Amino acid sequence: MEIKKYLRPLQFFVQRIIGIPYLMNEVERDINRLKDSNKAIFYYLNNYLLKAENLPPTSDPELRIMQLCDVQLMRIVAKILTKHNLTYWLDFGTLLGCVRHHGFIPWDDDMDISVPESQYNNILNVLQKELLQFPGFECADDPEYPMARIGVGFKHHSTGIWLDIFPSDCLPYSGDKKVYEVKLREGYQKFRDYYFKNKGKISSEKMLKIKDEYIPRDTSSSTFMHFVPPEWHMSRFNAYDEEDLYPLKELDFEGERFMCPNNSDKLLRLYYSNHYMELPQWGVLHHGEGRTPLSTWAKASGTDMDEVLKELQSIYEKL
Numbered sequence: 001m002e003i004k005k006y007l008r009p010l011q012f013f014v015q016r017i018i019g020i021p022y023l024m025n026e027v028e029r030d031i032n033r034l035k036d037s038n039k040a041i042f043y044y045l046n047n048y049l050l051k052a053e054n055l056p057p058t059s060d061p062e063l064r065i066m067q068l069c070d071v072q073l074m075r076i077v078a079k080i081l082t083k084h085n086l087t088y089w090l091d092f093g094t095l096l097g098c099v100r101h102h103g104f105i106p107w108d109d110d111m112d113i114s115v116p117e118s119q120y121n122n123i124l125n126v127l128q129k130e131l132l133q134f135p136g137f138e139c140a141d142d143p144e145y146p147m148a149r150i151g152v153g154f155k156h157h158s159t160g161i162w163l164d165i166f167p168s169d170c171l172p173y174s175g176d177k178k179v180y181e182v183k184l185r186e187g188y189q190k191f192r193d194y195y196f197k198n199k200g201k202i203s204s205e206k207m208l209k210i211k212d213e214y215i216p217r218d219t220s221s222s223t224f225m226h227f228v229p230p231e232w233h234m235s236r237f238n239a240y241d242e243e244d245l246y247p248l249k250e251l252d253f254e255g256e257r258f259m260c261p262n263n264s265d266k267l268l269r270l271y272y273s274n275h276y277m278e279l280p281q282w283g284v285l286h287h288g289e290g291r292t293p294l295s296t297w298a299k300a301s302g303t304d305m306d307e308v309l310k311e312l313q314s315i316y317e318k319l
Contacts, residue, residue, distance in 0.1 A: 046278045058106045063295035065305040072312035080130045103254035109294040110162040117167035148231035158301035160294030174221040187214045188230040238270040
């Protein structure tokens with residue numbers, strides 16, 4: 001231990017003697033300077049120059065028309081679910097856009113909603129029955145993440161139009177909330193390990209029964225917590241109470257009204273920190289990673305998105 005405290009000064013001394021700059025120290029200083037500069041820029045932007053909620057819609061016409069088509073797809077899905085007394089709410093980036101921009105985050109290119117896990121299979125069946133009567137729709141449980149996401153698209157490969165539907169676990173519990181969260185995280189992680197080893201090998205019904213064995217719940221309790229299930233993403237392990245979600249509220253999104261959580265502010269702080277109303281320092285254009293942006297697909301395929309928009313509006317009226 002005594003030797004260690006002399007090693008760093010000795011290293012620095014030797015490097016200076018032989019003419020090698022202390023690179024690590026210089027790199028650390030440069031990184032810290034960049035971090036400070038970044039913080040300063042966003043401090044002035046958020047406090048004096050521009051607020052995120054005042055950002056206009058995207059100026060990219062190809063992205064904008066696709067966003068408007070996404071809204072029509074959302075209207076169709078919402079109309080079907082409401083007709084069948086099924087529950088949904090805007091969530092994640094779509095909820096953020098709804099609260100901060102009253103519509104799309106300017107650079108976003110798809111929509112996210114959540115549904116109760118208990119209704120997930122019923123919602124999948126209802127949407128398939130209602131949507132697949134019209135040419136161009138696709139609606140299926142994600143083959144890579146069964147039980148974790150329903151994907152809904154309209155002529156997706158030529159338009160980019162897409163909606164993700166995520167189930168939300170609703171779990172009764174009793175006792176100390178923080179203690180329960182720790183046990184729940186442990187149970188979720190164990191189930192997640194099992195899920196990825198066995199998904200596609202056993203039925204969803206059997207997988208749900210096994211999930212119940214891993215996840216602690218007090219069925220006699222009337223107190224509930226909600227979670228994004230671990231089949232999709234453990235990094236989104238965020239717990240919120242029943243009263244944060246229900247009763248759902250209608251909010252404006254691109255001139256339409258959709259259902260949203262009762263306490264959207266609470267959920268957005270969990271997802272994106274207390275600074276979610278400010279200009280983001282990362283995550284812009286994140287949907288372009290690993291593929292060309294969805295908004296470019298229509299041009300590449302020669303699709304007239306104005307006609308697609310009219311087609312979706314017509315389908316909505318027919319439902």
